[in-house]
Amino acid sequence: xxxxxxxxxxxxxxxxxxxxxxxxxxxxxxxxxxxxxxxxxxxxxxxxxxxxxxxxxxxxxxxxxxxxxxxxxxxxxxxxxxxxxxxxxxxxxxxxxxxxxxxxxxxxxxxxxxxxxxxxxxxxxxxxxxxxxxxxxxxxxxxxxxxxxxxxxxxxxxxxxxxxxxxxxxxxxxxxxxxxxxxxxxxxxxxxxxxxxxxxxxxxxxxxxxxxxxxxxxxxxxxxxxxxxxxxxxxxxxxxxxxxxxxxxxxxxxxxxxxxxxxxxxxxxxxxxxxxxxxxxxxxxx
Ligand SMILES: Cc1cc2nc3c(=O)[nH]c(=O)nc-3n(C[C@H](O)[C@H](O)[C@H](O)COP(=O)(O)OP(=O)(O)OC[C@H]3O[C@@H](n4cnc5c(N)ncnc54)[C@H](O)[C@@H]3O)c2cc1C
Ligand code: SF4
Numbered sequence: 226x227x228x229x230x231x232x233x234x235x236x237x238x239x240x241x242x243x244x245x246x247x248x249x250x251x252x253x254x255x256x257x258x259x260x261x262x263x264x265x266x267x268x269x270x271x272x273x274x275x276x277x278x279x280x281x282x283x284x285x286x287x288x289x290x291x292x293x294x295x296x297x298x299x300x301x302x303x304x305x306x307x308x309x310x311x312x313x314x315x316x317x318x319x320x321x322x323x324x325x326x327x328x329x330x331x332x333x334x335x336x337x338x339x340x341x342x343x344x345x346x347x348x349x350x351x352x353x354x355x356x357x358x359x360x361x362x363x364x365x366x367x368x369x370x371x372x373x374x375x376x377x378x379x380x381x382x383x384x385x386x387x388x389x390x391x392x393x394x395x396x397x398x399x400x401x402x403x404x405x406x407x408x409x410x411x412x413x414x415x416x417x418x419x420x421x422x423x424x425x426x427x428x429x430x431x432x433x434x435x436x437x438x439x440x441x442x443x444x445x446x447x448x449x450x451x452x453x454x455x456x457x458x459x460x461x462x463x464x465x466x467x468x469x470x471x472x473x474x475x476x477x478x479x480x481x482x483x484x485x486x487x488x489x490x491x492x493x494x495x496x497x498x499x500x501x502x503x504x505x506x507x508x509x510x511x
Contacts, residue, residue: 252297
């Protein structure tokens, strides 16, 4: 089924300007984490925080709204958020941890919950998973090359970066957009066998494809995710719109096209790898 299992899908935008001012899209991730923390649904969240190197994220265990907000915005490189789960549970002593991650990271969290090898009493402390849509990711060296050699701006001058409408764009001293095809060679190789664009295993999954700038296409997938989202909307955390309000080149038809494209591409790469005698994950996700 396109988009995986879900209960509701809608367009959302956080109402809090302090959040939308720093968030990547509609601020769904940051606003929902802040609400969940306020309500005691979680006692902390693993997010991609800042490090000393510009745009190189560092997994952070955030236990305050300020820390959650400080980690808003997309960093287009690997932030191994799952690596902070044991820290959150065993060092911070958290019982109700939220995990923010790309679809593969949400998949890892579900595997940890079902098969907790080397991680007993850790996965059961994951109280909420928020998945962010993901088409591809880059190594840090690759991202830096895209920004410095292709966009021709110093990485430390970048205020925001974005992928959408066939372009990779940066807001820096000057705003630059380059065709996305220039970035393909810097993609992580593992992404080419990844079949999940919309974080199919998350409690809540959100991304920009399908909605106008400043809004987020958001799926609630589990009962827990749906209940929390309904409460947040009732509490006035978000402005909401129906996805049917958006026609091509936005809306669910566009998202479905891109999702099917990602799955088809992954199948093709998996077949090529198999033909070379390489191991390929059994086809349950295809
Ligand atoms: C590598 C990558 C590729 C993406 N590709 C797409 C795409 O093709 N289509 C699409 O619609 N959306 C994509 N997204 C998601 C999109 O950029 C936004 O993250 C999403 O829409 C959430 O926006 P928001 O305003 O709700 O998030 P915010 O409120 O700004 O919060 C973003 C959250 O994501 C966390 N985060 C940031 N970078 C990373 C990272 N590298 N790894 C893990 N967590 C991170 C932050 O810590 C923060 O908690 C991608 C994100 C990443 C990281
Ligand atoms: S493309 Fe897939 S494997 Fe690569 S970062 Fe995104 S979710 Fe993970």
